[in-house]
Amino acid sequence: MGQEVRTAIVTGASGGVGRATAVALGAIGWNVAIGARRADALADTADLVEKAGGAPFAAPLDIADPQSVDDFFAAVTERFGPPDALVNNASLANIGRFHEQSPADFARDVQTNLLGTMFCARAMIRSLMPGDTIGDILFVSSESAHAPWPELVGYGTTKAGIEGLARGLTQELEGTGIRIGILRIGATLTDFGSTWPEGKLASVMEQWPYFGIQRHFGYMLPEDIAATIVHVLTLPPNVQIPQLDLRPVAPAGSGPWSKP
Numbered sequence: 001m002g003q004e005v006r007t008a009i010v011t012g013a014s015g016g017v018g019r020a021t022a023v024a025l026g027a028i029g030w031n032v033a034i035g036a037r038r039a040d041a042l043a044d045t046a047d048l049v050e051k052a053g054g055a056p057f058a059a060p061l062d063i064a065d066p067q068s069v070d071d072f073f074a075a076v077t078e079r080f081g082p083p084d085a086l087v088n089n090a091s092l093a094n095i096g097r098f099h100e101q102s103p104a105d106f107a108r109d110v111q112t113n114l115l116g117t118m119f120c121a122r123a124m125i126r127s128l129m130p131g132d133t134i135g136d137i138l139f140v141s142s143e144s145a146h147a148p149w150p151e152l153v154g155y156g157t158t159k160a161g162i163e164g165l166a167r168g169l170t171q172e173l174e175g176t177g178i179r180i181g182i183l184r185i186g187a188t189l190t191d192f193g194s195t196w197p198e199g200k201l202a203s204v205m206e207q208w209p210y211f212g213i214q215r216h217f218g219y220m221l222p223e224d225i226a227a228t229i230v231h232v233l234t235l236p237p238n239v240q241i242p243q244l245d246l247r248p249v250a251p252a253g254s255g256p257w258s259k260p
């Protein structure tokens with residue numbers, strides 16, 4: 001493993017954590033296959049990967065559609081050969097009180113975040129299985145998997161679900177050379193939540209501290225998460241990190257003891 005050229009797939013690479021991860025992997029010279037639904041934004045990521053020194057391959061991907069996932073993996077394999085790593089990152093979140101959401105809202109969260117993540121993991125395992133090669137599947141989860149955020153209960157449920165999937169696969173795949181990891185992240189400055197109704201993010205940010213969530217205004221950058229992902233994917237092959245929690249540091253001077 002180490003720094004030799006490998007091929008990584010990054011889902012949800014049209015922005016945020018996915019884009020930053022694709023660029024960071026490009027910077028260590030990897031082949032980076034990127035997928036998402038917005039082709040124009042994906043093309044921008046491909047340019048950035050190339051500028052960083054990597055070889056990009058962009059193709060449309062809707063993880064909620066199993067055929068799209070299979071087509072994407074086939075296209076990546078045709079371009080680079082079998083991929084070595086999957087950063088299972090793409091997701092969305094419907095915001096709102098649970099009882100006010102529609103079955104379609106529930107289905108959207110589950111179809112994308114849980115089933116879509118499962119479709120991608122399945123495709124990756126099928127690709128890795130025939131060989132004895134070392135491979136990685138990293139699941140991008142959320143602190144909401146264990147500390148649910150009110151008004152994002154459906155989302156948190158799907159993140160808890162993918163963590164269950166990851167733990168199950170860790171057992172089922174032991175001895176195959178496939179490493180499974182969970183990266184649980186907290187507040188990160190991305191477009192996450194940008195499609196929510198106007199003012200919604202601000203209103204939940206006011207409520208969440210009551211529940212012990214988002215107690216301060218520290219945040220991470222997508223590049224911070226990307227650097228951690230590169231670290232996990234470049235560990236020696238005999239080492240794995242089953243789960244990693246990343247949280248923002250509270251802004252300096254914001255704690256109770258730092259006030260005059």
Ligand SMILES: NC(=O)c1ccc[n+]([C@@H]2O[C@H](COP(=O)([O-])OP(=O)(O)OC[C@H]3O[C@@H](n4cnc5c(N)ncnc54)[C@H](OP(=O)(O)O)[C@@H]3O)[C@@H](O)[C@H]2O)c1
Nearest residue numbers: 012014016017036037038062063090091142188190191192
């Ligand atoms: N930002 C945070 O504070 C935070 C906190 C905890 C966990 N996370 C997790 O971090 C990961 C990255 O999120 P982010 O913050 O970077 O959010 P983001 O900026 O909203 O990016 C989400 C990405 O997922 C893609 N996506 C959504 N549905 C898709 C689908 N059906 N098929 C393919 N791609 C799809 C989007 O691309 P298209 O729209 O182009 O398809 C986009 O590139 C997610 O798993 C999220 O749950 C984020």
